[in-house]
Amino acid sequence: MNIHPLDASHAEAYRQLRLEALEHYPEAFASSYEEERAWPIERFGQRLSTEDKFTLGAWLDQLLIGTVTLIPEQRTKLKHRANIVAMYVRPEHRGSGTGRQLMEQAIDLARGLGGIEQIYLSVMAHNEPAKRLYMALGFEAYGKDWRALKIDDAYHDEELMVMFL
Template sequence: MNHNTIIVRQLGLADRDAYFQLRLRGLKTHPDSFGQSYEEALAQGASQHDATLQGSRAAQGDFLLGASLASDAPLVGVVGLLRNGRDKERHKAAVVGMYVAPEAGGRGVGRALLTDLVARAGRVSGLLQIQLLVGTHNHAARNLYESFGFRKYGCEIGALKVGDAFYDADLMARFL
């Protein structure tokens, strides 16, 4: 599949169920990569994402993006941007919930999602920096983020605890 066929768009309320199902897949298969657990997500339900999916805060830097391999095809990748709401930290936003379904792996979906996210972030008034956390063990993701200019500025020891296992996370940032 050639990279030109990847369609990235801002998700809306009509995408709620498709987004939630793809997110659940990510939470279940990679519990060490997301702050929210599969069980928490199920308990809170799909509506937990409604405020962001409504799109009313997209211009301020809160949005969810989805990728598919054709205009009528299902979502195969998702990522979000959430801007910090506090006055002294509004110049920063966090990249959240990045997930590409395994059947779409290696096709450039993650790269397409990040390209769109960085472009949109660059148009948000007053937004100067985007940050993210990536599992220290997740070399492929970290390499992708570095290719977009993200740089590691720290490591959170034991950032996530899944069962009895602890996972460190690299803190990365990119200036716009």
């Protein structure tokens, strides 16, 4: 497995993985499959080309099997913080260490940027494997966002976590 930052040249592989994640795990993402499947490929390329966020991809041969995005805060009073979003590993590769390696590289990237003191993320409250991974890496739960997402008539809670570097 190889992990490296994604750029616009990876837009098609990223789009395929992203749409898979949104379609099969809608409660894990604020975006919806219906919204993003209509986007042109250029929009995915633009998402991977911005200078204010970093998306890492895990590759097995030529297949993108996982991603995670690190977004450093830009406002002066928040520059000591970053957020991890859009973490996803294909189901058949879960338990292989891919998620851990993606997270470790995202954390290392945050440390390397300088000035980042804490990293935030949210995880579905019922996603015990993900919560165990995040806690093993040093994240701590600090609250819940009750009814964070509403899909049709069902609400989904998120657990809020932080890691102090």
